[in-house]
Amino acid sequence: xxxxxxxxxxxxxxxxxxxxxxxxxxxxxxxxxxxxxxxxxxxxxxxxxxxxxxxxxxxxxxxxxxxxxxxxxxxxxxxxxxxxxxxxxxxxxxxxxxxxxxxxxxxxxxxxxxxxxxxxxxxxxxxxxxxxxxxxxxxxxxxxxxxxxxxxxxxxxxxxxxxxxxxxxxxxxxxxxxxxxxxxxxxxxxxxxxxxxxxxxxxxxxxxxxxx
Numbered sequence: 001x002x003x004x005x006x007x008x009x010x011x012x013x014x015x016x017x018x019x020x021x022x023x024x025x026x027x028x029x030x031x032x033x034x035x036x037x038x039x040x041x042x043x044x045x046x047x048x049x050x051x052x053x054x055x056x057x058x059x060x061x062x063x064x065x066x067x068x069x070x071x072x073x074x075x076x077x078x079x080x081x082x083x084x085x086x087x088x089x090x091x092x093x094x095x096x097x098x099x100x101x102x103x104x105x106x107x108x109x110x111x112x113x114x115x116x117x118x119x120x121x122x123x124x125x126x127x128x129x130x131x132x133x134x135x136x137x138x139x140x141x142x143x144x145x146x147x148x149x150x151x152x153x154x155x156x157x158x159x160x161x162x163x164x165x166x167x168x169x170x171x172x173x174x175x176x177x178x179x180x181x182x183x184x185x186x187x188x189x190x191x192x193x194x195x196x197x198x199x200x201x202x203x204x205x206x207x208x209x210x211x212x
Contacts, residue, residue, distance in 0.1 A: 027204055028201075028204045031146070031201040032201060033142055038190070038197045038198075039194055042190040044128060044135065045187040046187060048125060048128050049180075051121050054121070055121075057173050065181050070188065071106070071163065071185070072185065075158055085199060089150060091153065094153060095192070097144075097154075100143065105162045106164065107132060110129050110186070111126070111133060164182070
């Protein structure tokens, strides 16, 4: 019993040390890591979209919902780089965190649905979705630490609940269309997150706005 307590104490102290070490890291370094992670996230979602395109039914492009139907569409975000450059650092981080957190449940839906997706590359797609979840979780942890360093405004998170349910359809076409739509929404938001974090990194490095 004493041995277990000793091991438990060691693990607890190790976790505390790791948290303290992360919080001691400079904001510039944290932004570098976050930007690298967000770049991987967006690149991976783009690769997944290309994988799906090979078997996407032509009718799917006609009847697939528009981006305005994405569950995160209600969040007011800059429409281009110029607008994003006018937004404060805290608000940019808040937007990035809000978008990332809004995908916690939908990524679970994508992961579950990928297991039975009617697609020749189903196994590869399923593995990549799991990678998305891992990178998203790691990025979220990093942004939580960043927000603690940047003040209350950066810690504000907008509520963007996902109400799409766990079922993406029963027939082959419905499954492919709904899966593709949900992934396209994530790809769109991952691009925003990546753009916001790159601007934050640029500002932290005190680069000129036109260089961001």
